[in-house]
Amino acid sequence: MNDRRGTWRRWIWRGVLLAELAVIGGLAWRRWNSPAVPLPDLRQYHDSQTADELQALLESPPSRDPAAWRTLADACLAYGHYAQADTCLEQAWRLDPSRDTAYQRGLCDSRLGRLDKARGWFEKVADDSGGLLSARAWYQLGRLALRREEAAAATEAFRKSGEFYWPAVYQRAKLLVRGGQAAEAGPLLEQLMGQHRDDLRVWQLRGRYFEALGERDQADRAFDRSLRGFVSLGLDDTELYLRPIRKKYGFVRDYGVAAETQRKSSDGAPARALVRRMLADPLWQNAYLTVNQDLAELALRADDVDAARQLIDRQFTQQLYPSSKAWELRGDLAARGNEWQGAREGYLHALEINPANGGLETLLVETAEKLRQPKVAAQGKQRSLLQAGMEMYRRNEIADAGGLFSQLLDDAPDWYQAWYYLGECHRLRGDQESAIESFEACLARNPDHGRARRSLTRVVGNRPKAAP
């Protein structure tokens, strides 16, 4: 009885085993036959971590999940492996011919220079729904038309992108200004000004608009204002789409995580681990140009002085990249060891390469104080004030910038650059007499300052004429 029960049990186990083998064999066969994306040699493009991560993703592609194929395509697109992205999107499209996939395929073909195909994809997405994806697709169709030099088609596509899709409004205005119909661009520019008041491109376009209308003074004012603007209007949809994707993979992601952790919680452990890993990576040169100095800065903040030193030495001796930042970090390393002369040399090299870095002036002041060089420290403070004022001026913080220039000139009236910028601050605040005085003071110290001469001419020309 027991024997029979034992025999049955054995047969059951054998049966289960056979069933398992059949299922596993089937799954293995399916896996063996599943689609594979042919790989470029990723180690010729990326650091080890990024290459291995992308390779693992591409070696184990999803077979039936369109969203996963699209994610994979995004990774390939973001890192410039367009042919692979195209293959992944083809799979995604077969599984799910959605508008999102069509839009992505348009982006990919657009990057590959297949303009006709890209147009076909965007046309599948662009409709009259007024939705964001549709607006973006019309915008892309407009950009494609520009690339084909078809102005009318571009104008029409940008128009269909909608009145509130600002990059398209900008492009329409620009086409009008460049196409000899500047007068019609006025309302569009007004709309843009309402939405992107500080955008430098909008101010530049406004300058071109007034130029085309023959209003030289207005044009000068607009160009002048563009020098104190910033970019708030993103015109390249594709880069805006791809940039965050790059931060999801490999070294760039880990660097972001380490820096953020350090910033938020002063926890340097992830930074130290990342730095050690990259120090040992034989493919570190494939990362990007500033990898060593970026990591050295991170290491210094995490108090890993040895690693920072190794990275900076590597940047000088192996990468052959003596950048201003690398010299500055050399200075920082010397300062950590209280080697003030070494610190000063590092900072001086850094400043020689990048004289516009006001932060370096501050560091030089500190080292001069440590080295008991009061004259050098005083001069450094003046240069530091000048740079700080210029940076404020460029950020359109005119009143504060003017205050700094006045403060500097009270102590040291020979800084002709400070006189010029102080004059500009006065001019922009409408104080023409003070502006003239400042420009003249600048030219008295440097008669060849062309911009001061031009500004002086402008202000004198705009001065209200005295009553007869």
Place this chain on the structure above:
Amino acid sequence: MAKWHDVWLVPLVLLLPVVAWWGIPRIPPQRQLPVEAVLGGTRYEPTRLPFERRSLSDPADARPFIAHVQVLDFDDDGRADVLVCDAKQNCIKLLSASTGGTWSERILAADLAAPAHATVLDVDGDGDRDLVVSLLGDILPNDGVIGRVVWLENTASGFETHTLLDDVRRVADCQAGDLDGDGDIDLAVAVFGYARGQVLWLENRGDGRYRDHELLNAPGTIHVPIADYDGDGDLDIAAIVSQEDEELWAFENLGGGEFRSRRLWFTINDDLGSAGLVADDLDQDGDIDLLLPAGDNLEVAHAHPQGYHGCLWFENRGNWQFDMRRISDLGTTYACAVADLDADGDRDVVLVSLVNNWTNPENASVVWLENDGQQNFTPWQIDKQPTHRVTVAVGDLDGDGRPDVVTGGLHLNGPFDRVGGVVAWFQKQGQVSP
């Protein structure tokens, strides 16, 4: 008594799913999806002029960033040298040939932030060669006020740096000529910047002092070649603007330091990627034409060759009329040089490419366009490696009377398997058999 396979049966049944769970995802998929590996990029018939490739620069630099090369006899020894702007090592180098044909490298000046161009002239009139260097401040896109023009004064103890222009954005080019007709040498300056830029001319005021005058407010000016474009006996300035707009400008010299701005050409294709401007009488009809290599799309993180890339020839028809003709479709064309490469009496063109889809190893990195004498051009591929070429010059490097080609590489992105810094192609005698 149970047999051995019965003993293992139960653990086997239990373990097998675990092994499968671990192992199956590790099986490499074998159904290769079709990838159009040759997506984009251009390649041509191999040249029949025999060239021998040789690297001239230090091989220790694994990722060179060479911004500019030019061929000249800098040290007056009767042999051609190559003057190099190295935008990563932040220096100006001179590559010189020894009598044995080996090349050595000497740093003329360091601590120069991303030099883009060096102009050789005698600034102080003391009879030696000085350098005026255009400094970007950063080779990567940057809209900061970090550019400069510096004069490297040739002294007995080396080159001394003097700043001629600062408080400007990235400077990409500086050309010299007497622009106001007062007998001294003035400068035309391309302030490339990024989102903001200018074209300036610097009036020589003597004693190393220059006064800046603005000619154009526009970002992305790359080159400002000076020549007498209208044949009236004075020097005019041409400029290619490439960033927000793609426009070709001329500044007609009216005398006395006055200029009239003329927009000679523009395209609404803001992605064209103008990459430079070369003045040359390509058709040898006695006036100066312009050549525009197009394919700089570095604003895109990973640029790819496009159908509209190549080289545009602007034929000077007189009276400031320039007819544009596309003479090459080389993907991401980044620079061009003009010379009579095949010694048949006409002007040929050499082009280099930055990112001609290097996943296809057959795509061209250096080509030359053979002129049939009627300005019909046939492209010939000189080489497919090294990749990532951004600057080219032509000159007789080995003194054999035949023009050679020298290029510089900017290896920003991969692939990094065909890297080269300053690389030359020496033209040999005879012809390669087809």
